[in-house]
Amino acid sequence: MMNRDNMIKAENGKPCIIDSKGKILVQPKIDIDTLYYPSNDFCQVEKDGKYGYIDLNGKLVIPMEYRMAYPFSENGLAFVVSDNGLGGYINIDNEFVIDPVYDSGSTFKFGFAAVSKNGEYKYIYKNGNKAINNTFKYAGGFSECGLAKIQELDGRQGLMDTTSRSILMLKHGCELAEFIEDSRITKFRKNGREALINAAGEIITGFYDRIIISPYSRLNPFLRNGLWGYIDDRGKEVIPNIYKEVSEFEEYKDEMIASVKSYHPLAENNIVNLYINEKDEIIDNSIVEASKQHLKDKFSKVNRVKKALALAVRKERKIYENI
Structure with missing residues (x-):
């Protein structure tokens, strides 16, 4: 499933990639409807339901001719879907x-x-040969920590x-999320409640009503008894569940901040909007x-900043002519 932060639509402007201060770093040199976060020096782009790739100079390097296109891998291959609905791997020269x-x-x-075909999953090498003898009901790609979800x-x-x-x-009835x-x-989820698993495959927490994994922060929102707090990657509750609503932490200048809603008896509707840092200190x-x-003055939309980059939509300047 595609992370929403990894793509942005050309609504009320032109998609681009910016740094945390708003400087435009990548601007497509073609007209597109959708821009994706860069991976291994390339970005997927889409126009009228067709997908291709641009480089970090904004130049179209692979034509928008595919039904779908996915990020380039570290070995220089990307999975693309042809018009017949079947997919394979191309290189940067657009060769299968x-x-x-x-x-x-x-x-x-x-x-x-x-890869999957007719409901059966397997692992392959970059030459297309089968890498592992087993076949699976489901198999996901390997994560940064060297583990993959299988069924x-x-x-x-x-x-x-x-x-x-x-x-x-896991036992039958447990649903595992991918890294x-x-x-x-x-x-993983069991009976409607969720617990954390670390990179060693160990279950490191008890069950919560909900946990949101934040891949670019050490703190992850958790929900218990209707209130939100934050738990770290070791399973320790760092910020207690005292908030009505929370966001994931994101990069802001030299620290990470999150937007939260807290109960306050003197505030309108007894709710106050705050920003906090990872120490649970209130930010001005x-x-x-x-x-x-x-x-907002320059962009109609800005996605979450991660690795010092964010997808944004640059506002188009209106040109007025004397008639």
């Missing part, structure tokens, strides 16, 4: 290195990619390492809002 015969395909990591043919879900060793196998981007934790709202307003 692995024929488009698959229903789905992950990015390559540690030399492997997960056995009997329906059980678990984690497997790059040697095809089962690290964790998100650079995160070194994931979660006016300073943060002034910084956000600076971006």
Whole structure:
């Protein structure tokens, strides 16, 4: 599933990539409807339902001719879907290195990619050969920590390492989430409640009503008894659940901040909007809002900043002519 922060639509302006101060770093040199976050020096772009790629200079390097396109992997291959609905892997020269015969395909990591055909999943090498003897009901791509989500043919879900060793196998009825981007934790759900799993495949917390994995922050929102707090990647509750609503932490100048709503008896509707840092210290709202307003003056939309970059939509200047 595509992370919403990894794409932006050309609504009320032109999509681009900016730094945390609002400086435009990548601006497509073609007309597009959708721009994706960069991966290995390339960005997917879409126009009228067709996908291709631009480089970091904004130049179109692979024509928008595919039904769907996914990020380039570290080995220089990307999974694309042809008009017939089947996908394969192309190189930067837009040549199919692995024929488009698959229903789905992950990015390559540690030399492997997960592909599916007719409901059966397997892992392959970059030459297209089968990498692991097993086949699965589901198999995801390997994460940064070297684990991948799998589902056995009997329906059980678990984690497997790059040697095809089962690290964790959950009981029937448990639903496992995949590792998100650079995160070194994931979660599983049982009977409507969620618990954290670390990169060693160990369950490190009890159950919560909900946990949101934040791949670019050490703190992850959790919900218990109707109130939100934050738990770190080791399973420790760092900020107690005292807030009505919270956001994920994101980059702001030299620290990470989050937007929260807190109960306050003197505030309108007994709710006050605050910004906090990772120490649960309140940040001056006016300073943060002034910084956000600076971006709003130039951009109609700005996605979450991660790795010092953000997708944005640059406002188009209106040109008035004397008639």
